[in-house]
Amino acid sequence: MTSGVATLSREAPSPTLGRAVPRLRAEAHPHASVTDAPELVLVQPEAEKRRGLPRPLRRAIGPVLLVAIWHVLSVTDVLSPTVLAGPATVLSSAASLWATGELQAAILASLGRAASGLAIGGTIGVTLAVISGLFRLGEDLIDSTMQMLRTVPNIALIPLFIIWLGIGEAPKVALIALATAFPLYLNVYAGIRNVDQTLVEAARTLGLSRPAMIRHVILPGALPNALVGLRYSLGVAWLALVFGEQVNATAGVGYLMNNAREFFQTDVIVVCLVVYALLGLIVDFIVRLLERVLLAWRPAFSGA
Amino acid sequence: MNGRDSHDLAVRVRGLTRRFGERAVIDTLDLDIRKGEFVALIGASGCGKSTLLRILADLDHGITGEVRVPQRRAVAFQAPRLMPWKPVWRNVTLGLPGGDQRRRAEAALAEVGLSHRSDVWPKVLSGGEAQRTSLARALVRDPDLLLLDEPFGALDALTRIKAQHLVAELWQRRRCAVLLVTHDVEEALLLADRVLVMREGVIARSIPVTLERPRRLDNPVFAALRGELLDLLGVSDDVAGRRAA
Numbered sequence: 169m170t171s172g173v174a175t176l177s178r179e180a181p182s183p184t185l186g187r188a189v190p191r192l193r194a195e196a197h198p199h200a201s202v203t204d205a206p207e208l209v210l211v212q213p214e215a216e217k218r219r220g221l222p223r224p225l226r227r228a229i230g231p232v233l234l235v236a237i238w239h240v241l242s243v244t245d246v247l248s249p250t251v252l253a254g255p256a257t258v259l260s261s262a263a264s265l266w267a268t269g270e271l272q273a274a275i276l277a278s279l280g281r282a283a284s285g286l287a288i289g290g291t292i293g294v295t296l297a298v299i300s301g302l303f304r305l306g307e308d309l310i311d312s313t314m315q316m317l318r319t320v321p322n323i324a325l326i327p328l329f330i331i332w333l334g335i336g337e338a339p340k341v342a343l344i345a346l347a348t349a350f351p352l353y354l355n356v357y358a359g360i361r362n363v364d365q366t367l368v369e370a371a372r373t374l375g376l377s378r379p380a381m382i383r384h385v386i387l388p389g390a391l392p393n394a395l396v397g398l399r400y401s402l403g404v405a406w407l408a409l410v411f412g413e414q415v416n417a418t419a420g421v422g423y424l425m426n427n428a429r430e431f432f433q434t435d436v437i438v439v440c441l442v443v444y445a446l447l448g449l450i451v452d453f454i455v456r457l458l459e460r461v462l463l464a465w466r467p468a469f470s471g472a
Numbered sequence: 473m474n475g476r477d478s479h480d481l482a483v484r485v486r487g488l489t490r491r492f493g494e495r496a497v498i499d500t501l502d503l504d505i506r507k508g509e510f511v512a513l514i515g516a517s518g519c520g521k522s523t524l525l526r527i528l529a530d531l532d533h534g535i536t537g538e539v540r541v542p543q544r545r546a547v548a549f550q551a552p553r554l555m556p557w558k559p560v561w562r563n564v565t566l567g568l569p570g571g572d573q574r575r576r577a578e579a580a581l582a583e584v585g586l587s588h589r590s591d592v593w594p595k596v597l598s599g600g601e602a603q604r605t606s607l608a609r610a611l612v613r614d615p616d617l618l619l620l621d622e623p624f625g626a627l628d629a630l631t632r633i634k635a636q637h638l639v640a641e642l643w644q645r646r647r648c649a650v651l652l653v654t655h656d657v658e659e660a661l662l663l664a665d666r667v668l669v670m671r672e673g674v675i676a677r678s679i680p681v682t683l684e685r686p687r688r689l690d691n692p693v694f695a696a697l698r699g700e701l702l703d704l705l706g707v708s709d710d711v712a713g714r715r716a717a
């Protein structure tokens with residue numbers, strides 16, 4: 169590419185080679201300045217622009233650097249083990265927790281809670297959003313209530329939940345359900361209300377019945393927003409899980425963490441934090457995958 | 473209007489008014505389109521052609537006056553309005569009753585020269601391809617009234633001629649009533665039985681085109697009609713000729 173352009177401008181004498189001619193005229197004319205001739209800009213093919221590391225590697229740089237710094241601080245004793253255990257200690261205690269089966273059991277218990285909370289909250293949030301998104305009557309009855317309730321901090325409800333539901337699984341699942349319902353409600357509702365009116369009109373001229381309209385036009389149109397809502401919901405589900413598990417848990421990652429606190433085992437605490445982070449990452453990855461598959465049709469900007 | 477007359481009609485509009493705020497874009501408009509008649513509607517940009525078409529498509533209810541249209545209608549809008557989440561062929565058959573959808577979609581897409589694009593997402597279509605898809609979606613429905621809002625606007629000259637032939641052919645085969653909104657006087661004269669000129673919210677003129685089909689641009693009657701229409705649109709033939717050159 170580069171050499172091609174350069175050759176062209178050097179072989180200027182032929183009048184058919186465009187750009188060079190105005191330049192010559194510009195020099196001949198006393199009034200026109202040389203700047204009249206437009207400067208040519210090279211259009212860069214993408215293949216040449218892309219350089220350096222592949223993206224997955226690039227994304228790993230930050231976390232790896234963080235762990236490296238942490239490790240250096242630990243082995244040089246800047247960070248004492250009573251404040252924060254080093255990566256090596258954390259790794260070995262993770263291994264021993266895994267060997268005894270404690271870690272797997274805790275992860276399973278926590279995942280189960282998160283999943284059932286999300287299932288309940290998600291069902292409620294999406295159902296309400298569809299009703300108030302589709303029908304004006306539904307909107308009048310539901311939307312203002314949801315907008316009001318959503319400003320109440322979920323965590324502040326823990327004491328009430330304990331009084332109502334005791335200290336077993338129920339209040340924890342309820343907390344997660346409550347926390348996840350709102351982001352899904354808000355985003356699905358916004359998604360439905362943002363569906364392009366011109367497409368709804370077009371669908372109406374195609375003779376779509378109301379259920380067919382909802383299925384083929386409204387819901388697919390709301391899907392991008394719904395997935396954003398799902399992402400938010402998963403985020404707060406984790407948060408609610410951590411809070412919920414601080415309350416008298418007898419199993420789960422939070423329980424493991426509480427126990428570790430009693431014995432100042434910062435290594436186990438860090439193992440639990442890492443587990444939370446990894447689970448969050450995995451779930452995020454799954455949602456990204458979902459987006460890629462379900463939103464393949466979308467002509468959206470994907471970052472420069 | 474007596475009973476027999478209105479029996480022959482595909483569209484009957486009486487005293488139609490549509491206001492946007494204070495401004496009446498359509499102002500006590502009357503319009504009849506006979507069954508099987510091909511009518512072209514021309515008029516300056518913003519004079520209310522699309523508004524009228526939307527009303528005939530039963531999409532705009534903020535009207536006063538009487539509007540009667542057949543149950544089976546199909547519309548190709550000025551913008552293609554394809555569902556971005558459905559592949560091209562599913563867009564064509566969306567809302568179409570009956571089985572064998574894939575085959576019917578393929579046939580309709582073949583007619584507009586898009587067989588090779590039937591599985592792609594609308595986002596990858598060019599402007600003209602999207603418009604042809606939208607045309608295929610309207611044609612596949614076998615309507616009694618076909619409403620076309622500048623459906624050939626984004627097509628190159630050759631594809632445009634092909635698409636015009638396609639619509640003419642379908643019309644001759646099906647004998648559905650057609651209302652074609654266009655900016656192109658020649659297109660109107662090539663296709664229509666009657667050319668309506670819209671101005672100040674009403675049908676200002678209705679000019680029958682009795683030329684034999686298939687029509688030829690070099691027919692002297694054609695040239696005379698063309699001049700008359702351009703005059704009505706306030707374009708002198710001279711300017712139009714220079715533009716075309």
Ligand SMILES: Nc1ncnc2c1ncn2[C@@H]1O[C@H](COP(=O)(O)OP(=O)(O)OP(=O)(O)O)[C@@H](O)[C@H]1O
Pocket residue numbers: 492497515516517518519520521522523524550
């Ligand atoms: N929903 C609306 N609200 C307010 N004004 C509107 C609305 N729809 C159309 N109009 C106005 O009505 C007028 C006629 O619009 P219309 O789309 O029918 O024009 P048109 O004849 O189809 O023009 P073009 O040839 O450019 O497509 C325009 O001035 C437009 O601004």
Ligand SMILES: [Mg+2]
Pocket residue numbers: 521522523550621
């Ligand atoms: Mg228009």
